[in-house]
Amino acid sequence: MEMKNEAVLILDFGGQYSQLIARRVRECHVYCELKSYKTPVEEIRQGGYRGIIFTGGPNSTYEKDAPKCDRKIFELGIPVLGICYGAQLMAQTLGGKVKSSDVKQYGKTELECNTSSLIFHAARPKSVCWMSHTDYISEVPHGFKITAISDTCPVVAMEDIKRNLFGLQFHPEVEHTSEGMLYLRNFLYNSCGCTAAWRMSSFVTDTIDRLKKEIGDKRVLCALSGGVDSSVAALLIHKAVGKQLTCIFVDHGLLRKDEGDQVESVFRRQFDMNLIRVNAQERFLTKLAGVSDPEQKRKIIGEEFIRVFEDEAKKLGRIEYLCQGTIYPDVVESGVGEAAVIKSHHNVGGLPENVGFGGIIEPLRDLFKDEVRQAGLELGIPEYLVWRQPFPGPGLAVRIMGEITEEKLAILKEADAIMREEFAEHGLDRTVNQYFAVLTGNKSVGVMGDGRTYEYTVALRAVTTNDFMTADWARVPYEVLEKISNRIINEVEHINRIVYDITSKPPATIEWE
Numbered sequence: 001m002e003m004k005n006e007a008v009l010i011l012d013f014g015g016q017y018s019q020l021i022a023r024r025v026r027e028c029h030v031y032c033e034l035k036s037y038k039t040p041v042e043e044i045r046q047g048g049y050r051g052i053i054f055t056g057g058p059n060s061t062y063e064k065d066a067p068k069c070d071r072k073i074f075e076l077g078i079p080v081l082g083i084c085y086g087a088q089l090m091a092q093t094l095g096g097k098v099k100s101s102d103v104k105q106y107g108k109t110e111l112e113c114n115t116s117s118l119i120f121h122a123a124r125p126k127s128v129c130w131m132s133h134t135d136y137i138s139e140v141p142h143g144f145k146i147t148a149i150s151d152t153c154p155v156v157a158m159e160d161i162k163r164n165l166f167g168l169q170f171h172p173e174v175e176h177t178s179e180g181m182l183y184l185r186n187f188l189y190n191s192c193g194c195t196a197a198w199r200m201s202s203f204v205t206d207t208i209d210r211l212k213k214e215i216g217d218k219r220v221l222c223a224l225s226g227g228v229d230s231s232v233a234a235l236l237i238h239k240a241v242g243k244q245l246t247c248i249f250v251d252h253g254l255l256r257k258d259e260g261d262q263v264e265s266v267f268r269r270q271f272d273m274n275l276i277r278v279n280a281q282e283r284f285l286t287k288l289a290g291v292s293d294p295e296q297k298r299k300i301i302g303e304e305f306i307r308v309f310e311d312e313a314k315k316l317g318r319i320e321y322l323c324q325g326t327i328y329p330d331v332v333e334s335g336v337g338e339a340a341v342i343k344s345h346h347n348v349g350g351l352p353e354n355v356g357f358g359g360i361i362e363p364l365r366d367l368f369k370d371e372v373r374q375a376g377l378e379l380g381i382p383e384y385l386v387w388r389q390p391f392p393g394p395g396l397a398v399r400i401m402g403e404i405t406e407e408k409l410a411i412l413k414e415a416d417a418i419m420r421e422e423f424a425e426h427g428l429d430r431t432v433n434q435y436f437a438v439l440t441g442n443k444s445v446g447v448m449g450d451g452r453t454y455e456y457t458v459a460l461r462a463v464t465t466n467d468f469m470t471a472d473w474a475r476v477p478y479e480v481l482e483k484i485s486n487r488i489i490n491e492v493e494h495i496n497r498i499v500y501d502i503t504s505k506p507p508a509t510i511e512w513e
């Protein structure tokens with residue numbers, strides 16, 4: 001692939017921002033790969049990378065078991081940018097000194113830089129950067145110049161322009177560093193010579209070409225959920241081989257209001273895809289009858305999903321390939337861990353390996369989530385699908401506390417649809433990362449007109465988060481909450497009380513089950 005000729009390698013030393021660095025590099029339109037710091041120098045050399053970035057990391061370079069790098073990396077003639085721990089490691093490896101600081105190098109710091117240096121070219125002489133390590137470089141190695149300082153830190157940045165080696169004590173990739181993207185671009189374009197060729201439009205056309213060759217006249221099967229990843233993956237394959245692709249959309253009946261019809265309409269009508277929709281609500285509800293334990297529900301849904309999928313697949317005769325919507329964060333190795341991180345979240349899309357396919361096709365393996373969305377837009381998938389908030393595989397089953405019945409499902413679908421409508425109406429759908437209604441198992445007393453009621457309580461949940469590992473409850477304006485509450489009470493039967501969930505994660509989770 002053309003654009004990959006200019007790849008940059010990010011060596012992960014276990015820093016919390018490693019993936020963020022990779023995303024930032026991609027935002028500069030440069031293709032990059034994130035690999036463990038243990039990657040052998042020979043492999044790096046053969047990779048033909050234009051540049052190398054060392055990430056930060058939690059260790060101190062002078063600790064015995066701290067992750068180290070091979071000195072030979074600096075002799076490959078490839079530009080290297082060390083960030084935080086990465087810079088300290090570069091300094092120490094090349095003969096400089098690293099010390100622990102009495103004054104913590106932490107948080108927002110004003111740096112003063114030499115704007116005639118490469119990294120700070122066209123930068124403001126003074127600006128804010130974000131530090132996150134207690135160690136600092138006290139002495140730069142031979143050949144290096146100090147290119148930025150702060151009140152408390154003698155070496156905020158250093159460079160050896162002859163060898164194209166650069167070190168930053170701070171994190172250019174985080175938003176708090178006001179000119180961070182400029183520094184990264186300076187490294188990528190001016191030192192590595194990258195030309196910003198990584199574009200989603202070219203990714204899409206290149207991938208379609210590659211898939212055409214790879215698949216030939218064979219057939220491909222895809223489990224389409226209507227989520228962003230599976231939709232984009234399927235559409236790329238569809239554009240490559242048309243009707244040789246068959247998509248099975250298992251509608252377990254636990255989707256949001258009208259969602260099944262939307263998925264069908266987009267992929268069958270708009271894109272004319274070979275789509276089989278299996279309406280399996282009855283099958284799932286029968287299996288779920290009487291079950292109220294959350295894990296049990298998940299397990300039943302996961303297993304039944306596979307069974308329904310297999311039943312359908314069998315009817316289709318031999319199909320050589322299975323398409324999966326795996327994305328880059330699912331496959332990158334963690335910097336210090338031994339094993340590759342595999343998607344751990346009980347995804348209903350997880351299919352068994354032994355269903356008899358010749359191979360797996362994963363067209364999104366190289367992409368971050370933001371890039372998958374861009375590719376989706378390039379392919380003409382409607383915005384509402386591309387920007388859709390995450391939705392758990394087991395669907396509304398984990399948003400109905402206790403046993404699932406058709407009646408409860410119908411109530412929740414209506415309440416949730418109202419919440420989503422109002423969020424869109426007030427522009428909260430882009431700023432709040434996930435939001436939904438929960439049918440709590442609770443019933444309480446109310447009054448309506450002259451009568452006493454005894455009905456369900458609905459909880460509204462809305463969170464802001466970057467990674468869904470931690471989350472904060474969204475500060476939704478009272479007026480919006482009021483409107484949602486009034487509408488649900490007036491428009492949906494069997495609900496007489498609405499509450500808003502104001503717990504962050506942790507201690508709560510985003511979902512209620």
Ligand code: XMP
Nearest residue numbers: 345346347390391392393394468509510511
């Ligand atoms: P929690 O509730 O663990 O959710 O804070 C974190 C994110 O994961 C989603 N989620 C799931 N996704 N299958 C999925 O595919 C599941 O069983 C599942 N449970 C939670 C949840 O919606 C949130 O985005």
